[in-house]
Amino acid sequence: MAGQHQPGPTGQSAVAQNIDDGTLARTASPAPGPLALCTATGPSDFSWGYGDVVVWKVLPKWLGGDPDRLSNYKDRWVRDHRAAIKRLSLQYNLPPELLAGVAWIETGGKPYTSKLDLYRLRRFDHSGDPLLEPMTITKKPGFTSMGPVAIQLRRAAETMGVDFDRLNEKEKSELVDCLQNADNDLAIVARHLWQLKQIDFPDPLPVGPLEIQIIGARYNRGRELSLQQIRLNTSYGDFIVKFIPRLRVLLAE
Amino acid sequence: MNGRRVFYLLLVLGVLACIVFWRVPANTYEWMRTDPVIGDPSAQLPIDEDSWVPLAYFAVAPLVIAVLNLVNAIRLRSTMRLVAIGFSALLLLVVIVKFAAS
Numbered sequence: 001m002a003g004q005h006q007p008g009p010t011g012q013s014a015v016a017q018n019i020d021d022g023t024l025a026r027t028a029s030p031a032p033g034p035l036a037l038c039t040a041t042g043p044s045d046f047s048w049g050y051g052d053v054v055v056w057k058v059l060p061k062w063l064g065g066d067p068d069r070l071s072n073y074k075d076r077w078v079r080d081h082r083a084a085i086k087r088l089s090l091q092y093n094l095p096p097e098l099l100a101g102v103a104w105i106e107t108g109g110k111p112y113t114s115k116l117d118l119y120r121l122r123r124f125d126h127s128g129d130p131l132l133e134p135m136t137i138t139k140k141p142g143f144t145s146m147g148p149v150a151i152q153l154r155r156a157a158e159t160m161g162v163d164f165d166r167l168n169e170k171e172k173s174e175l176v177d178c179l180q181n182a183d184n185d186l187a188i189v190a191r192h193l194w195q196l197k198q199i200d201f202p203d204p205l206p207v208g209p210l211e212i213q214i215i216g217a218r219y220n221r222g223r224e225l226s227l228q229q230i231r232l233n234t235s236y237g238d239f240i241v242k243f244i245p246r247l248r249v250l251l252a253e
Numbered sequence: 254m255n256g257r258r259v260f261y262l263l264l265v266l267g268v269l270a271c272i273v274f275w276r277v278p279a280n281t282y283e284w285m286r287t288d289p290v291i292g293d294p295s296a297q298l299p300i301d302e303d304s305w306v307p308l309a310y311f312a313v314a315p316l317v318i319a320v321l322n323l324v325n326a327i328r329l330r331s332t333m334r335l336v337a338i339g340f341s342a343l344l345l346l347v348v349i350v351k352f353a354a355s
Contacts, residue, residue, distance in 0.1 A: 109281040114306045220299040235297040
């Protein structure tokens with residue numbers, strides 16, 4: 001419900017309170033709080049770095065280069081996290097291929113440390129007096145994608161019912177750390193995908209290739225666009241649909 | 254080391270730095286087009302607004318070499334000086350073109 005307040009110090013909810021209706025999420029989720037989905041405390045995932053980019057893209061084969069390094073890494077990442085992907089998909093009543101597809105697309109590619117560096121740069125740029133805001137040259141820190149399965153910080157916060165800009169510095173820092181952990185990252189992305197599904201397909205019907213195409217495109221292009229606008233470029237969702245047979249193999253192994 | 258030798262050294266390093274920089278993807282999803290197995294050259298790439306960050310890292314080397322080469326050009330004479338300045342301008346151009354295309 002619009003304007004309803006979430007418990008915790010961060011003020012208004014950006015997401016309807018009844019958002020979990022129709023899923024198993026409410027019973028499985030921890031008690032609501034500003035960063036309710038940040039429950040895992042394992043190590044951060046920085047498994048793709050600049051060295052990998054050099055081996056993948058720069059070095060020739062005779063010098064140790066490997067053009068398949070990225071796709072092998074993505075395959076391995078999805079395979080290693082298939083249990084969590086299947087569990088979360090079941091929880092949100094989504095096909096596992098959707099979450100696995102987003103994970104396959106997003107992992108690797110950009111060195112994970114570069115995301116942290118970009119966040120620090122944007123935070124510094126926007127750390128001055130609000131009156132100086134028009135003089136900033138970078139986007140707001142909340143627009144930075146974070147985590148191995150990249151999701152913008154503001155989207156991750158919205159997914160948990162809070163506004164990133166209203167979080168205090170400690171909570172923002174906790175969210176950044178939270179997303180470095182693959183289990184937290186997947187949990188937030190899964191819930192975000194479910195929320196995106198609700199925009200165009202609120203009925204509790206099974207999610208098929210058509211829905212995957214639209215939800216996938218929304219993951220990349222944003223929840224604000226109309227369905228008509230989304231249909232103009234569904235390349236992200238198209239890729240997931242085309243990739244379903246391979247994703248099934250990775251999830252089954 | 255005399256200016257001419259430094260220029261040749263920077264020339265080799267500059268070419269290598271440019272090759273490395275040029276090969277770094279300008280869009281994280283570029284593999285959708287270029288991957289040897291799953292790539293489709295006609296694929297429409299998804300949006301990647303932060304793609305300039307890794308690119309910026311790899312741009313540091315050619316830019317530093319361009320500046321060093323310009324400083325060294327002061328020690329060179331006539332034609333060599335022009336060649337050195339031209340090479341620095343070329344390095345700068347490569348960086349600009351790559352960013353413009355990203």
